[in-house]
């Protein structure tokens with residue numbers, strides 16, 4: 001079959017890997033400029049030079065045997081390494097989290113900068129509507145995008161699938177990245193659940209990162225919701241203050257700051273794994289069908305592929 005996958009994050013690429021292995025022809029389309037999805041890393045220009053920080057997923061686990069096997073291949077290929085500071089059996093991409101998605105995407109035909117605004121089906125053929133025209137035909141379409149975005153595309157074709165997506169609401173997450181001229185000293189490199197902070201980590205404490213003192217601070221879901229419409233500068237200021245409270249010490253002004261709001265960061269997971277409408281050859285996968293983790297996204301993509309294999 002000729003299959004279009006919308007979304008080239010972990011779920012879409014895991015699905016593409018499995019489908020191509022069984023002989024299908026796969027094309028992926030992603031609205032972002034580059035590879036990463038919610039595992040992306042961001043390059044910041046600072047007076048100390050360019051610094052790359054993980055600003056989505058901070059680490060991942062590998063409990064499923066199939067996923068564990070793949071992670072050990074990534075380790076052999078030099079794109080993943082253990083990061084025990086985050087806990088037992090935790091991994092990160094190296095030299096940045098996005099390295100994993102970049103490597104997976106390199107094995108496929110991915111069109112970046114391609115926002116799919118609609119899908120249509122006529123005479124058993126699918127077409128995608130994008131800003132630059134229609135793409136197709138395809139025998140099947142798979143949506144590998146967050147629930148809220150999937151619901152919009154699903155609603156005209158399968159209301160039952162759209163309804164599942166509508167029930168899987170995601171929490172937002174304000175994330176601020178700070179680069180400091182000097183080390184903050186002997187403070188813990190990982191902070192969990194401290195006031196408004198859900199997670200904060202010293203990015204340069206991860207393996208194979210540049211040495212500049214760089215921190216990623218992620219606000220709690222409640223705080224992110226209440227401050228959803230705040231200006232990034234205000235968020236940066238408040239999260240810097242929260243970081244100094246968590247460290248119980250004054251911290252210097254950073255030399256570079258960037259805040260990013262993830263509108264659809266984490267969804268509890270519906271438990272469905274993946275969804276497939278055989279009659280119209282329309283499927284959906286993503287972390288939100290299992291749980292808010294990289295490993296769940298991979299499993300969901302693999303489960304989606306099983307419907308067609």
Ligand SMILES: Cc1cc2nc3c(=O)[nH]c(=O)nc-3n(C[C@H](O)[C@H](O)[C@H](O)COP(=O)(O)OP(=O)(O)OC[C@H]3O[C@@H](n4cnc5c(N)ncnc54)[C@H](O)[C@@H]3O)c2cc1C
Pocket residue numbers: 006007008009010011012029030031032036037038039055056057058059060061114115116117144145146149173175218262264265266285286287288291292293294295297
């Ligand atoms: C702040 C934050 C912290 C996290 N921390 C962790 C953690 O520590 N450990 C962990 O395991 N997980 C963590 N996660 C969750 C993890 O990142 C996700 O579970 C996983 O990356 C989801 O993969 P996915 O493929 O389902 O979705 P995504 O990675 O979101 O991929 C979807 C892709 O679809 C594209 N897209 C969306 N709509 C369209 C459209 N209309 N047309 C074209 N393309 C489109 C997007 O650009 C994106 O690339 C975190 C997530 C966030 C945001």
